[in-house]
Amino acid sequence: MKNIFDIKNKVIVVTGATGVLAGAAAKYLASQGANVVFLGRREEKLQEAVAAAKKSGSDAMYCVCDVLDKSSLEKANEAILAKYGRIDVLINGAGGNMPGATITPDKTFFDLDFAQWQAVLSLNLGGTVLPTLVFGKSFERQKKGVVINFSSMSSTQALTRVMGYSNAKAGVDNLTRWLAVEFAKKFGSGVRVNALAPGFFISDQNRALLTNPDGSYTERGNDVIKKTPFGKFGVAEDLFGTIHFLASDASAFLTGTVIPVDGGFSCFSGV
Template identity: 45%
Template sequence: MIQLFNLNSKNILITGATGVLGKSIAQYLQKQGANVFLLGRNEQKLQLVKKEMTGSGKAEVLQADVTKEEDLRQAVEKLKGMTDRLDVMINMAGGNMPGAVIGPEQTLEDLSSDAVDKVMKLNYQGTLLPIKIFLSLLNSGQLASIINVSSVAADRPLTRVLGYAAAKAGIENLTKWLAVELAQKYGAHLRVNAVAPGFFLTEQNRNLLTINEKELSPRGEQILAHTPMARFGEPDDLHGAFHWLSSDASKFVTGTVVSVDGGFKAYSGV
């Protein structure tokens, strides 16, 4: 049983590694003995995350914008100088922005098309491009797992949130498409799954869900009223799902989306 979940010496690439959730997952996996490669746009922030790593595995930094192929090609060449394989790839990079969200007093006519394009590109292209560029290291012939990050918004559209929800729906479709494509073209050693987090307090949604970080906003109250476990997720609530999908315990699992949402998607409201 222990061997099934063993991550010791697995090489794991994590995009979006400087965010609250990406950083937490990276730190956890490194403590399990995995070698983690932290990828993000900001070199300084990446180095700070690396400095805080206290696990037994290695930690290395790769600076790149996940929406820019040239950045990613330079990053993969740097990574090839460190290792000849990747065992796991976790696509944490993503996010939202104000213009792609309709304000409480706004309508569809106020939506910024440019902001929606940027959100779609960051989330969808920012997942697809890294997989495309790093595929050669994942396709080493050994078991390899690609883990994308979706959202409860993918199939439960949230009021006011358009671009982000559409992008995450696209990621779930992409995950299933890749699961079939890679297994049929390269072999059953390549798996692709996704994790769909519920509501976690991060840099991007804290102001929407709380008031001055001390009390719930009306939207935050409404969300918790529709979450059977009646709380927001904590970063460590995601560790188990990512550990399982990174390990050989899930070696016959592909094309699946794992919800970690406190029951939000299961609740009909009545």
């Protein structure tokens, strides 16, 4: 019987590929035989990531580009198509937060830095739309392809502090459903769009908010753990199975979904 989870030789383009979560996922996919294209802004980090991926036998490559700079994405697209001739999967992993788009406990909504709010919206939502506009053209042509977006626990419940980020990730959820319908209706059932919503994973962006220098949890860290039935933070490996599933034919009838990978955070009332 055919292995429906087989991703060998699939061309998988990953933005934010030197980051904690998408970076680890990109290396995992390479270890499973995919031809992974690492996209990021810093060449040195990309070179390291590709060298690691090649050790597992993957025919990986990298392109330096910014998810908000269309011409850099177009150049990357040309290089990818010149090497592989097609793209099978796009993982929109680039994203993040900015201090001015956050309302800390000593501030109120009226202290919001509107320019930073716009910048966070632009990075998380625009930075998902623009790569899909460029790399998704292959899916239109092939009538086959997969988009995997990164949502967050903040997209459906009000998570204190992170206002701009929450607004943007709610947009990513909506975009996931909207594009799923648009692509299915115009290009057929071979083109799918889904997202995963990671729970709380320690990364460079939230480490100081969730943990103290001695590794113990901050008050917010403890609050998160209390609302997570598994009683722990996620580690990047926890995302691999869901990403692999979404990238493979095993999820062939799945589109427009946002899958929580959260140790139960989203299903628990907290009481």
